Amino acid sequence: MLRQNVWMVSVAMALSLPGAAIAADTSSGAAKAASSAKGANAATLERGKYLVKIAGCNDCHTPGYMALAGKVDEKQWLTGDTLGWRGPWGTTYAANLRLYFDKITEDQWVKIARSIETRPPMPWFTLREMTETDLRAIHAYATSLRSAGGPAPAYVPPDKEPKQPYAQFPSPPPKK
Numbered sequence: 001m002l003r004q005n006v007w008m009v010s011v012a013m014a015l016s017l018p019g020a021a022i023a024a025d026t027s028s029g030a031a032k033a034a035s036s037a038k039g040a041n042a043a044t045l046e047r048g049k050y051l052v053k054i055a056g057c058n059d060c061h062t063p064g065y066m067a068l069a070g071k072v073d074e075k076q077w078l079t080g081d082t083l084g085w086r087g088p089w090g091t092t093y094a095a096n097l098r099l100y101f102d103k104i105t106e107d108q109w110v111k112i113a114r115s116i117e118t119r120p121p122m123p124w125f126t127l128r129e130m131t132e133t134d135l136r137a138i139h140a141y142a143t144s145l146r147s148a149g150g151p152a153p154a155y156v157p158p159d160k161e162p163k164q165p166y167a168q169f170p171s172p173p174p175k176k
């Protein structure tokens, strides 16, 4: 029951992502973020933080974020999660994006975001809808947080039983 609820929330959220990313505005108040590792200005960092919140990145890539209705300390943001997402593709885990973004430049990220295709439920297709400015803001914000935490659990193939906890998607997927 709980598993299914988690799944439904995630699908609803994933479906809302493209609109959310496009409808983003910059009225999120005074940019208070003080400084960035890469020298991004405060407004860019504030925009990145805003996008990470409204485009769903925190929902999956921050431990407990959905279950706690977003009440997770910023120190934990984007450090990845041990909740598995199990479906016909196997079991995937939302990566530690603090480690991930620290290893790639902003330019590399812009290229990757245009071509990346992951397994579900990562909404890789919505990254392609984002403007380059927004992609750069996400990178600037994520790197300003600096590396933290360890890597997420490794991908588990479909024929292997993953450890708990995991959210189960229907298998086979619903017919169109």
Ligand code: HEC
Residues within 6 Å of the ligand: 010, 014, 052, 055, 056, 057, 058, 059, 060, 061, 085, 092, 093, 094, 095, 097, 100, 118, 119, 120, 121, 122, 123, 138, 155
């Ligand atoms: C519904 C859950 C979900 C949401 C929302 C989500 N992700 Fe993911 N993400 C995942 C999962 C799960 C993976 C691992 C996919 C795999 O193993 O193939 C992943 C993988 C990634 C990767 C690849 C990491 C690597 O090591 O190659 C990047 C980059 C990424 N996500 C960025 C983002 C960004 C940026 C956002 C917000 C715009 C976001 N994700 C939103 C679940 C999510």
